[in-house]
Every structure is written in C-alpha cells, then in structure tokens.
Amino acid sequence: MHMADALISPQVGGAMWATSLGLAAYSAHRLKPEMTERKIPLMGVLGAFVFAAQMINVTIPATGSSGHLGGGMILTILLGPYAAFLVMFSILAVQALFFADGGLLALGCNVFNLGFWPCFVFYPLFKKIIGKSPTHGRIMTGSIASGVLSLQLGAFCVVLQTLLSGISELPFGAFLLLMQPIHLGIGIIEGIVTAAVVSFVWQARPELLELSADSKLEPAMSLKPILVTFAIVALLVGTLLSWFASTHPDGLEWALFRVTGKEELEASPDGLHAAMAKLQEKTSFMPDYGFPETPATQEPEAEQPATEAEAEAWPAISAGTSVAGVVGGGIVLALAVLIGTLLRLVQRRQNVAVS
Template sequence: MHMSDALVSPTAAAVAGTASLLLLGTALRKLRPASGMHAAPEANERIVPLMGVTGAFVFAAQMINFAVPGTGSSGHIVGGILLSAILGPWAALLTLSSVLVLQCLLFADGGLLALGCNIFNMAVLSCLAAYPLVYRPIAGRSTSPGRIFAASLAASVAGLELGALAVTAETVASGITALPFGRFLLFMLPIHLAIGIGEGIATGTVLCAVQRYRPELLAGRRNEKQTGKTLAAIALAALVVGGSFSWIASSRPDGLEWSIERTAADPEIEAQPDGAHRTAAALQQRTAALPDYDTSAAGLVGCGVILLAAWGGTRLLRTRRRQA
C-alpha cells in the first residue's frame, strides 16, 4: 500500500504530512518520562529496545509478500495491530513510522513526497484507529486465544480497509491521475479485504503465541523486568525472517499496483514534472542506497539499521538520566 509520488499532489502531501507530524509529536510527548517524585525515566530505556526489536521484526515480515489466491495480486502485513498490542498505540505509531521512513529513504519503497500519506494510511489508521476502536473492545483484558485471534482479524481488516479508502481519497483529491474514485475504490477495498484477512491470521497467530509464552510483553500487562534473552530472541527472529524467508516472497504486484492496473487505461503513471516532485525524486535518489531491495541482504541491512537505532536511543536515554 506504499503510495508513490506519482499519485500525490504537493497539497495532499502537505496536508497528510502535517497531520502525521502532529500525531508523531504527540506520540513523543506521551512517551516522555513524567516529572516529579514518582517519575520513572528508566521506563523509556526499557521500551525503546522493545520498540527496536519489534520494529525490526515487522520490517522483515513486511518483505514477505504473500499471493492472494485467484487475483494475480499479493499483499504483505502492515504490522500496526501487532505492534500496538505489544507496545501500546503511541509507541507503535513511532515504531511503524520509523520503519516506513527507513523503507522510503534507504530502499525507495514509497515516494518521499508521499511519505506523510504512507505514515497516515498505514501507521496512524492502524495504531490510532483500528487498534483502539476494534481490537481493544473485542480482546478486552481477556487471555482467551479465541478473543485475541478474533480481535486481531477484525482490527487488521479494519486497518487495511481504512488505509485503502484513504489511499483512494488522497489519489483522487490530488487530481494528477485519471483514476475515477468509484472504480478505483471498487478494486481497492476487496483486494485489501483479502490482504487484511491474511494479516489478521498472521497477527492473531503471533499474539496468541505471545499470550501463551511471554504474556508480560503485551501492552497493559508488561513486566518492566524484561530479560535480555527475550529481546535477543525477537531480534534473532527478525534477522532470520529478513535474511531467509523474504527470498520466497511473491513477485506479484501488491494490492495498490493491482488496483491501478485494473482502473487506469495506462497503469504506468509518471510523476508530475513540477518542482516538488523533481526535488523529492532527487533527494530520494541520493538516500536510496539499496533501491527496490536489489540485494539478497536487504532484509538483514534493514533489520540491522533499526536495531542499531534502538541501541543508540537506549544509550542516549541512559546518558540523559545519569546527567539529570
């Protein structure tokens, strides 16, 4: 569902980018340690490593495109519901947004001008809409695998459908393509329903396993004394998935590309020749060291960058706490 710059006008990009930045700023404030006698600044030291290893896992999992039977399309998980159930919605928003920024800058996956749209469509709508409005009411505080799985399935579908609707609206509102709203939506919603079901099954399976073997990792029930062994196990799983299973990913077009192919007379949509699109393309060309994941080590590189950033963030927080 990563939008390219060719679908987005500078105005639409500015609106979505502003909304995403404001919400990311709110997320940072909510994760900032409280002040006063009962402040616990060390709490952030513990969640940052968890954000890093789960972010690396989601990055790796996103590289595995699974075929959608009978359509000629493929999909991949977004990961917002999985991250929200473990980290809480605001930390999940920061984590998933970091993954999307890395994908955009290092791998040219999604346009730089469209980055605000992609953060809003995939991170904001899944973490701040589908999770609190769908997942939490269904799952509640229950430890029942059935309720967790049902909540994961329903919330994943809701998140994908909201994202598909937002992509369609942003594309049509941009007015730089000839994609009619009704016909575009007619393809976007059903294909992302199927992809959402696939993500829901994967998310539910992982969360049920976490509930059974490591329930202290779940948001609201987290034991602050997480062991390094648990974090190392998640990091290792991310590296294994990113370094091996991504090789068997489907080569079929994703849901957005598939929908464009069936809606547009010419599916090869070119970016507009204006200054904003040219500038964004030039900047992305400079930052994209591994465009289109053109090496078998791309998964390991991406996971490594996220884990390194989490390690650096933890060290920075510890340094600030000692100086306080």
C-alpha cells in the same frame, strides 16, 4: 498499497506530512522520559522485527495465497499506541528511502494510512474483543476485525489522496471498487498472520501482551485530542483544497502570483525575467512553427474539456508550441546526458591524477 510521489500533489503531500509529523510529535510528547528509558531499545528491536518479519512470506491455508505481516497492530499490542506509531513511521521511512516504496513526499500519506488507523483507532477495538482472558478465537477475531478495518480505512485514504491530488485519472467510484475489495482480502490475511504471532506470544510469554494493557505503564488512551486535531486539519485541508481546485487550479502558481503580484513570473520587467521576456518577444515575431495548415486545434475532439484544471494545465494548445516543446525537451535531455557524462569523465581524470 503505498501512496506514491508520482501520484501526489504538493498540497496533499504537504498536508499529510504535517498531519503525520503532528501525530508523531504528539506521540513523542505522550511518551514520558521514564517510559522512553525502557522503551527506546524495545522500539528499535521491535521495529526491526516487523521489518524482518514482513519479508518472510507465509502460505495461508486453503487459499494457497501468500501474505505478510502488517505490523501496526502487533506493535501497538506490544508497545502501546504512541510508541507503535513512531515505530511505524520509522519502518515506512526506511522503506521509502532504501526501497523507493512510495517515496519521500508520499511518506506523510503512508504513515497516516498505515499507522494512524491501527495504532490509534482500532487498537481499542482489538483490546475490547480480546478482553481480560484471551482465547485463540478471540485473538483471531480481534486481529482480523482490526486488521480489516484498519486496511479498509487506509485504502480509502489512498483513494481520497489520489483523487485530491488529481494526477491519476481513475474516477472515484471505480478506484474505490478496485481498492476496497483487494484490501478486504489483504486485511483478512494480515489479521490471520497477526493472530498467529499474537497467539504464540500469548502462550509463550503472556506477560508481554499484558504490558501495554497495563494502565500503570501506559496512560489511558485519549483519542479525543487526536480526533479533534485530525478533524480540524482535515477540514482546513479540505476547504483549502477545494478552493484551490475551483479557483486556482495550480496552487503553487497561485501562491507565487500572490507573492509577486503578477500572474506570470516572466512578466516581471527586471533581471532574468526581463531577459526571458525579451527572448519571448523575439520568438513571437516568428510565425507559427508548426504545420501551416494546423487544423488540429480546430477539430472538435481537440477542444479542451470544460474543467478549469485542464484548461489551465495545458494552456494555448497549438501544434506549433507542442513541437517546439518536444524539440526543446529533447535537447535538454540530450544536454542532461552530456553533462552527466562529462562530469563523470572529469572526475575520473581527477581521480587518476590524484592516485
């Protein structure tokens, strides 16, 4: 499952973008020019291969279900972890851009969830299981084990990121119980499918598989700097986030407050904000626009939940402001349609005039 823009908070999206870009920069750094000279064209075509192969569905025997190739593991087997991570990044970017899979802001999350685990963490496991003399059984075991584990952790990250973002209401436990078993199934299928390709290549052109296992071509994997960096970033983000969540429910508002020194922007006395403030003053002379009886806010079930996040997010609830808001929103939307249509008409006229 891809993380989506609609479910993400700017903090989580930004932090994961930073992490993924950092990993990409590190990977690019580790690939020396003498290696990229040979690898750049291969990375391009193998990325395109995964992109194409993902679209050919396969029927899994005895289950009747269909699955597709995950990509991370097979790329790592052929290209080594660093190049594979960059390739995964590019595939997910193309999917986000052209097919709206996840979205741009969530791309950092998705690259991490689907690229980090197979490329950097579970590839060594795969290599260990395969050993020096691969057999069909070992390839199958290795692919399934690494596929399942990669996806389990990837899914767990999706849960964490969703939870930290706080847009979706799914409680942690329930979401976890939903995601992990589904991805167990998907992981097994991906493992089987990966094994099918790896077995084929192993029989047809074994030298390709040895390529990245060859320590002369690929510097020894050093997980330590990556894990350390990751741990630091995670710690930082975690601390920052929990602090944000507890004290300042709306991070950007808080940042802005710090920058301007004022809680609310429109409170600043000059320029636009002054005009805004005046407008507000003017409107505040008017009595409540809502329903004179307005009992809604007094009803117990309308009471705000205790969490600060929601109290802040929905300030000063009253039917009056809600209605004003809805009316305003409706007008703005109508305006949006109107402006769009007008601009289009003007352009059409210009085009006609030109031609």
